[in-house]
Amino acid sequence: MTDRARLLPLIQALASARVAVAGDVMLDIYVGGTVDRISPEAPIPVLRVERETAMPGGAGNVARNVAALGASARLTAAVGADDAGRRLRELIAAETRLTGELVADPSRQTSIKTRYVGGRQQMLRTDRETVAPLGADARRRLIAGVRAALADCAVLVLSDYGKGALADGVAAQLIAEAKQAKRAVVVDPKGRDWSPYAGADVVTPNKRELAEAAGMDVAGDATVVAAGRALIARHRLGAVLATLGADGMILVRADGRHEHFRAEAREVFDVSGAGDTAVAALSALLATGASLADAALIANVAAGIVVGKAGTAVVHGDELAHALHHQDLMDAEAKILTRAQILERVRAWRAAKLRIGFTNGCFDLLHPGHVSLFAQARAAVLASLAAVDAVVVFAEDTPLTLIEALRPDLLVKGADYTRDNVVGGSLVEQWGGRVLLAEIAPGHSTSATIAKLAR
Numbered sequence: 001m002t003d004r005a006r007l008l009p010l011i012q013a014l015a016s017a018r019v020a021v022a023g024d025v026m027l028d029i030y031v032g033g034t035v036d037r038i039s040p041e042a043p044i045p046v047l048r049v050e051r052e053t054a055m056p057g058g059a060g061n062v063a064r065n066v067a068a069l070g071a072s073a074r075l076t077a078a079v080g081a082d083d084a085g086r087r088l089r090e091l092i093a094a095e096t097r098l099t100g101e102l103v104a105d106p107s108r109q110t111s112i113k114t115r116y117v118g119g120r121q122q123m124l125r126t127d128r129e130t131v132a133p134l135g136a137d138a139r140r141r142l143i144a145g146v147r148a149a150l151a152d153c154a155v156l157v158l159s160d161y162g163k164g165a166l167a168d169g170v171a172a173q174l175i176a177e178a179k180q181a182k183r184a185v186v187v188d189p190k191g192r193d194w195s196p197y198a199g200a201d202v203v204t205p206n207k208r209e210l211a212e213a214a215g216m217d218v219a220g221d222a223t224v225v226a227a228g229r230a231l232i233a234r235h236r237l238g239a240v241l242a243t244l245g246a247d248g249m250i251l252v253r254a255d256g257r258h259e260h261f262r263a264e265a266r267e268v269f270d271v272s273g274a275g276d277t278a279v280a281a282l283s284a285l286l287a288t289g290a291s292l293a294d295a296a297l298i299a300n301v302a303a304g305i306v307v308g309k310a311g312t313a314v315v316h317g318d319e320l321a322h323a324l325h326h327q328d329l330m331d332a333e334a335k336i337l338t339r340a341q342i343l344e345r346v347r348a349w350r351a352a353k354l355r356i357g358f359t360n361g362c363f364d365l366l367h368p369g370h371v372s373l374f375a376q377a378r379a380a381v382l383a384s385l386a387a388v389d390a391v392v393v394f395a396e397d398t399p400l401t402l403i404e405a406l407r408p409d410l411l412v413k414g415a416d417y418t419r420d421n422v423v424g425g426s427l428v429e430q431w432g433g434r435v436l437l438a439e440i441a442p443g444h445s446t447s448a449t450i451a452k453l454a455r
């Protein structure tokens with residue numbers, strides 16, 4: 001149904017939402033160029049480098065996505081005392097609505113993932129990183145940083161990439177801090193053992209992570225739900241939101257209820273980072289006070305947008321608003337039918353023992369909005385009305401042949417008509433139908449509006 005527009009105020013509310021993000025950050029470097037020869041030294045392509053870009057990855061990308069949506073993000077994470085760490089600090093400082101507390105741990109190498117891309121083809125990824133728990137001092141500063149962020153953030157996101165920032169009890173301690181401050185906790189998990197996430201409000205595994213943690217094969221919806229329920233019970237979670245790539249998402253709740261959000265059908269360009277966008281949107285929406293179901297629905301829409309963009313991209317609040325609005329228009333367009341389609345639909349309605357009503361008219365002065373096909377615009381506007389179930393555009397001067405084909409039970413026109421001059425009226429009465437002359441709402445008349453415009 002066309003009820004997605006009711007979510008638009010939540011998108012506006014993002015402007016005052018605040019999210020704390022903690023976990024593993026990395027520096028994502030993209031080295032792009034062209035390949036037009038094979039190396040003479042070894043059977044490998046030669047990448048002629050044309051550009052290099054760097055951006056915050058992992059928890060940094062989640063925070064960036066929160067900020068892009070229009071909410072404020074406070075990132076707390078650990079880096080090494082090195083150039084990559086300094087570069088990450090600069091990149092984060094340059095983002096609007098994003099503040100970062102990057103704790104330097106001299107015992108670590110800042111995680112760097114470098115992707116070499118020839119044309120659109122990823123050729124090689126190199127990782128430089130330390131995978132180990134934080135040193136005692138960094139750990140203390142990280143926890144203090146999150147505690148400070150929790151003072152003014154409604155939601156805490158733990159973005160675990162398994163590099164160690166959340167290891168060795170840090171995740172559990174941060175969850176305890178959030179609980180004490182009465183903040184919701186969203187965890188993007190890593191690894192088999194979810195006991196460090198015990199008590200979290202939502203955990204957002206992808207399919208593989210879910211299967212690993214539940215210790216069972218996950219194939220269809222039923223197994224996703226079973227795995228989700230098992231993990232919820234085992235770790236006292238509020239919910240599991242399983243992200244299933246092209247199959248969308250399934251939300252499983254502590255009371256056992258579940259809901260499947262189908263992937264938004266659109267062109268898929270690059271799925272990397274879709275998980276980060278989903279977690280960011282879910283958390284930012286929860287921070288507006290949205291329900292878990294609404295936040296998950298919008299997270300699924302956001303992830304559907306980001307997979308249509310190249311690289312590890314972000315989604316902006318206005319894109320989200322547009323997608324929600326556009327979906328409304330698409331729902332409306334689904335009501336615009338050809339004659340063959342309307343006959344089929346009417347047959348189905350009859351089979352369901354529904355009575356068929358019919359009306360017709362010239363509705364051009366309704367506002368067509370941004371409907372692309374002008375010829376269909378008036379139909380789209382009509383179809384977007386909740387009270388209208390189907391719209392057929394006809395070219396004849398009167399709807400007589402359409403009425404004959406559909407055999408409606410009820411023919412509705414305004415009371416400015418009389419029983420005698422309603423086209424098709426006597427026909428409908430022949431098969432036992434009725435003509436209803438609807439009361440005229442005073443002050444609204446197309447003829448009067450046209451007269452006013454012509455003046």
Ligand SMILES: Nc1ncnc2c1ncn2[C@@H]1O[C@H](COP(=O)(O)OP(=O)(O)OP(=O)(O)O)[C@@H](O)[C@H]1O
Binds near residue numbers: 263276277304
């Ligand atoms: N091929 C696709 N078509 C449509 N939507 C997709 C596709 N892949 C991902 N999505 C959307 O993105 C969401 C998250 O993707 P996915 O389940 O792959 O997460 P992930 O494995 O954590 O991703 P990553 O770790 O690469 O960021 C999905 O729930 C879905 O809404």
Ligand SMILES: [Mg+2]
Binds near residue numbers: 188206276
């Ligand atoms: Mg992921």
